[in-house]
Amino acid sequence: SQKLTACAAATAQAGKKQKVAIIGGGLSGLSCAKYLSDAGHEPLVLEARGLLGGKVSAWQDEDGDWIETGLHIFFGAYPNMMNMFAELDIEDRLQWKDHKMTFAMQERPGEFTSFNFPPNVPAPFNMAAAILSNTEMLTIEEKLRMVPGLLPMLTEGQSFIDAQDELSVLQFMEKYGMPRRINDEIFIAMGKALDFIDPDKLSMTVVLTAMNRFINEADGSQTAFLDGNQPDRLCAPMKAHIEARGGEVRTNAPVAEILTREEDGSVQGLRMQDGSIVTADIYVSAMPVDVLKRLVPARWSTMPYFRQFDELEGIPVINVHIWFDRKLRSVDGLCFSRSPLLSVYADMSTTCKEYYDEEKSMLELVFAPCSPLAGGNINWIAKSDEEIIDATMGELARLFPLEIANDPRYPATSKQGPQGQAKLRKYAVVKVPRSVYAAIPGRNKYRPSQETPIPNLVLAGDWTSQKYLGSMEGAILGGKLAAEVVADKALGTARSTSRVKVVPRDIVERAAAVE
Ligand code: FAD
Known part of the structure; x- marks a missing residue:
């Protein structure tokens, strides 16, 4: 500028x-x-x-509730976006969240684990500390076996990152001997969050580009939500x-x-x-x-x-909003869902000022992959809104069995159902058949x-x-x-x-x- x-x-x-x-x-x-x-x-x-x-x-829908094309997260490593906010004098509209990455636990439904980035520690040491201090997702051995693949990114920089574009994430992992569990625990969630694509279809350059920003800037991976x-x-x-x-x-x-x-x-x-x-x-x-x-x-x-x-x-993606009849035990920030159907999501009734509601949750979820081009074998983008909501509710009930009901006697779209668990009040599905370019x-x-x-x-x-x-x-x-x-x-x-x-x-x- x-x-x-x-x-x-x-x-x-x-x-x-x-x-x-x-x-x-x-x-x-x-x-x-x-x-x-x-x-x-x-x-x-x-x-x-x-x-x-x-x-x-x-x-806005007829109740005045906002329906968004996508759940949008801003990162610390968005220098041009940050300049834009400063130049427009609207920096106060970004709601910065605690610097951590929160994942739903695969084996412990309803529970979350986080990589916590310590404040006032320079990059890349804050990321190293975040990875080493989390003991719930990867073993020490698995963490060490990530190093040979990621080291050239630090030593060779952008030329190494660009050269990996011909490889999928899985091919890269095989080449550098990374254990498969790193894919299951980290890369699936990352790939779906960054480009709505599964790691067997996604270019490794995408993952390395994001990681490179995160390890070079202390607040690179810190996330913010717009306040409305x-x-x-x-x-x-x-x-x-x-x-x-x-x-x-x-x-x-x-x-x-x-x-x-x-x-x-x-x-x-x-x-x-x-x-x-x-x-x-x-x-x-x-x-x-x-x-x-x-x-x-x-x-x-x-x-x-x-x-x-x-x-x-463009790659297809679907943005789902579900308004619940009560408040869920939610996290104030972005969550990686770890489900085959869902990518990231947030309880916007907690996370976003304009959508704040003390009594009822509204989950905004990115549904991905949505077509065989992006992974999986179901062309979700061609399915009806009801089918997409039923599948989403099925996943949420599996991930949060104590909190969310998906009783087969009551289709997810029904307002009735068992007591004690949160039920769907209304929903909105936004299909984007061609979103960002497919980074295959x-x-x-x-x-x-x-x-x-x-x-x-x-x-x-x-x-x-x-x-x-x-x-x-x-x-x-x-x-x-x-x-x-x-x-x-x-x-x-x-x-x-x-x-x-x-x-x-x-x-x-x-x-x-x-x-
Ligand atoms: P677009 O936003 O596609 O703008 C193109 C415009 O051109 C449109 O308004 C269209 O109507 C207009 N147009 C098309 N044809 C014509 C015509 N013939 N005449 C006139 N106008 C025309 N990015 C992030 O950084 N973080 C996120 O968390 C994130 N999450 C996302 C979640 C979802 C579900 C989606 C779909 C995207 C997400 N993105 C995210 C990506 C981000 O939204 C896009 O990269 C960005 O908004 C693209 O901006 P653009 O201006 O390049 O393209």
Whole structure:
């Protein structure tokens, strides 16, 4: 952002204010617009839906309860997100939790165990202390047998991490002789939390990327919850910031087609679904890869840069909310469920200020894996809401037999049932058939740079090339990097070499064969 502030001054001097049309009002499009407005440009965000936020969008049901697209956790190791909160002056909206990782016990239903990170101990010693002091999940021998696989991450850094992208978590574990129980105890939960994928399908780079941040920064793995719904508490201040600086954020504005200029194939304008045309100096796509694939103009479709997109696709995930008729014995923070169907969850009636309820719990749970691409063999994303809730309640009753009832005489969706245990009061299921890009082995190299071979087109989005995974941090950073490319273009900064990332050879060869 320092660079962009410098750009703001330079832009004012040079008078090169650019009108920038940004397609997509998720965090990445909003981040791009925010930094462009800081730099003195004029962003116009075009969001297809009636609400902002994309994968962090949320809406209210008839009782006024919020339904979220996803349970969202912020990590200490999200520097760009933290800058954004500081720049918007809304840091007090992050509710930081005790620095620990809490797991439901596999063999002791209803009980939890934690890795507690001691305060005031520098990284990586705080993590070492957290791992060594927990005696309930791994034996000393198992902990020691993790070291050979994780040591190169410390000694060789990012190049080692990137090189592991061709291996799944299980293949990596086999290569480094890690005992299978580490997978069962730790990596299944981590993989499902980070990318909604089981470890036999997940790239090891994902796990190492997260661990690397956690071992390098003392508070890297500390978690925070937003103090309320994301549209009001995060997207609205981003929109206000952009509009206060002369930009515009438009909802209900779906882009139907990217029009190209006959003479050079650059972007001529955007045809909106209502038939109107939007024109700008520069265009940014902040759409998910699955949508952008469909909007790539025929003229560009044989170019290797755009052919890379075929190798990326969104992974399905389901976000489940269950309101109970009483308060559960809950943890104030994130829990790893350790169930084959569920990933992380939180009792939002305890954890989130806006959803606080002293008498009745609301569990928000991430249901994963949801399709054979992500693991398992059931295509949950195609099942009905009732089937998903019945399966979730079955798992909760198994995990918390003393607290949660799932009496087969009363379907989970029924409000009746045995006394003494918590029963479902109402529920909401949000299916996201294409969420973050599936980080299966070998995908990282196909993530495109923000700069594209089309002179007036720039890409943003959590899936574009940046050092964070498909995440809120990745979305904010992708948007910021896109804004930097735009700002450089506006200044006419001549680059000796193009920053368009080199397209892998297999794609170049395939594209050549098609032409
Ligand atoms: P999106 O949010 O997908 O935004 C793209 C936008 O483009 C959308 O608003 C869409 O409507 C719009 N659009 C699409 N087509 C058009 C069109 N033709 N015209 C105009 N607009 C269009 N991340 C974390 O960091 N921590 C978490 O705990 C976490 N948990 C998650 C849980 C779930 C269940 C899910 C689904 C995601 C989670 N994520 C988490 C990931 C995070 O939400 C995403 O990485 C991030 O929000 C993506 O932002 P984005 O702007 O890149 O994409």
